[in-house]
Amino acid sequence: xxxxxxHPSTLSVQEGDSAxxxxxxxxxxxxxxxxxxxxLGKRPQLIIDIRSNxxxxxxxxxxxxLNKTAKHFSLHITETQPEDSAVYFCAATPSGxxxxxxTFGKGTHLIIQP
Amino acid sequence: DAGITQSPRHKVTETGTPVTxxxxxxxxxxxxxxxRQDPGHGLRLIHYSYGxxxxxxxxxxxxxxxxxxxxxxxxxxxxxxxxxQTSVYFCAISESPGGRDGYTFGSGTRLTVV
Numbered sequence: 001x002x003x004x005x006x007h008p009s010t011l012s013v014q015e016g017d018s019a020x021x022x023x024x025x026x027x028x029x030x031x032x033x034x035x036x037x038x039x040l041g042k043r044p045q046l047i048i049d050i051r052s053n054x055x056x057x058x059x060x061x062x063x064x065x066l067n068k069t070a071k072h073f074s075l076h077i078t079e080t081q082p083e084d085s086a087v088y089f090c091a092a093t094p095s096g097x098x099x100x101x102x103t104f105g106k107g108t109h110l111i112i113q114p
Numbered sequence: 115d116a117g118i119t120q121s122p123r124h125k126v127t128e129t130g131t132p133v134t135x136x137x138x139x140x141x142x143x144x145x146x147x148x149x150r151q152d153p154g155h156g157l158r159l160i161h162y163s164y165g166x167x168x169x170x171x172x173x174x175x176x177x178x179x180x181x182x183x184x185x186x187x188x189x190x191x192x193x194x195x196x197x198x199q200t201s202v203y204f205c206a207i208s209e210s211p212g213g214r215d216g217y218t219f220g221s222g223t224r225l226t227v228v
Contacts, residue, residue, distance in 0.1 A: 042221075093213070107156045
C-alpha cells in the first residue's frame with residue numbers, strides 16, 4: 001500500500017516568516033494530495049489539496065507544490081501568524097484506485113514564535 | 115455544523131470489556147472511515163465502509179470490528195479492550211471513494227482503557 005513520509009516532525013518559525021513542510025509518497029498511482037490542519041483538541045480540517053495534473057496551487061497565504069517525478073509534495077505558508085500554530089498532516093490517495101482511505105503522514109507540529 | 119457527530123466524546127473503560135463508538139452523519143455520504151490518532155503515528159486507518167453492509171479492513175484492524183446497517187451510522191467495536199487501544203478515535207466521511215475530494219472529520223472520541 002501507500003506510504004507517506006512527512007518532515008519535519010516539529011517546526012518553529014518566527015511570526016511573519018515562511019514555513020515549509022515536506023512529504024514524500026511511495027505509490028506513483030496516487031493522484032490526490034490533501035493537507036489537513038489540526039488545532040489542539042480539535043478535529044483535522046482540510047486546508048488545501050492538489051491533484052496530480054497540477055504542479056502548484058495557492059490559496060491566500062498557503063500554497064502546495066507537487067513533483068510527481070520525485071514523488072514529493074510540500075506545503076508553504078507565508079507571513080506566518082499565531083493562528084497558524086497547529087499540527088499539519090499531509091495525505092495521499094490509496095493505491096489501486098479503490099475505496100480504502102487516505103494514507104496520512106505522521107504530522108508536523110508548527111510553532112509560531114512571537 | 116459539520117454534519118458528522120461522534121459519541122461518546124470521552125470514555126474510560128476497563129481492560130477486557132467491549133466498547134462501541136458511534137459515528138453518525140447527516141450528509142448521505144457513501145464512504146465512512148475510522149482512524150485512530152496516537153502521538154508519533156499520525157492518523158491510521160482502522161476500517162472503512164463503502165456502503166451499507168460493505169466494510170473492509172485498514173492498516174490497524176486487529177482487535178476492532180465495524181458495522182454499517184444504515185447509511186448514516188458507522189459503528190466501531192473494540193471486542194475486548196486493551197491498554198494499547200487507548201487513543202483518540204476519529205470518524206471521517208467522504209463523497210468520493212478514497213477520500214479523493216477530502217474528508218470531513220468528526221470531533222473525535224477520547225478512549226482510555228485502564
